Amino acid sequence: AQSVTQLDSQVPVFEEAPVELRCNYSSSVSVYLFWYVQYPNQGLQLLLKYLSGSTLVKGINGFEAEFNKSQTSFHLRKPSVHISDTAEYFCAVSAGDQAGTALIFGKGTTLSVSS
């Protein structure tokens, strides 16, 4: 069975500092991995996804993530955060290896950016 563990429930950082949000997964099938962002009272917006190919994935808003198969990790990084990056971030793994399979989400990491 697939599962996702987000290692930090809260990450406070100062504006313009780098940040890493950690995600570990377990999967018995081919891995499709995702990072979503959720702003207050809004739905989830896709930041980036790993389906295959290059292990370094670039997404929107300057975020990137690296797929590490040996460590079963998919950590999210940004070299310099802004106040507007304050939100809830969810790592997710596809529940199967077929297109359209539902996602299994971690519990989320709250990123708080202060000036």
Added chain:
Amino acid sequence: EAGVVQSPRYKIIEKKQPVAFWCNPISGHNTLYWYRQNLGQGPELLIRYENEEAVDDSQLPKDRFSAERLKGVDSTLKIQPAELGDSAVYLCASSLMNEQFFGPGTRLTVL
């Protein structure tokens, strides 16, 4: 391109009352999902449709929850009767291939 539309955005009801949520997916997306997001948690799948067929409803509490997707487009999720523990955000998503697009959700409060 219009995104996934959900209504209502907020709903407050008393326990034992019925409630229904509506979702209109992105045009052309054959796959539709209903997720439930409890406070402080990630979303969890309730049901997945491929066109009008429910292909994964193993997590749907069938004693009180029901869903339908007539004509393979809009979908309705119903709870009858609602319980206190049903308070959550109900998210609808649709997908084409491997990317899911989420609606804003319906926040349900059961008193």
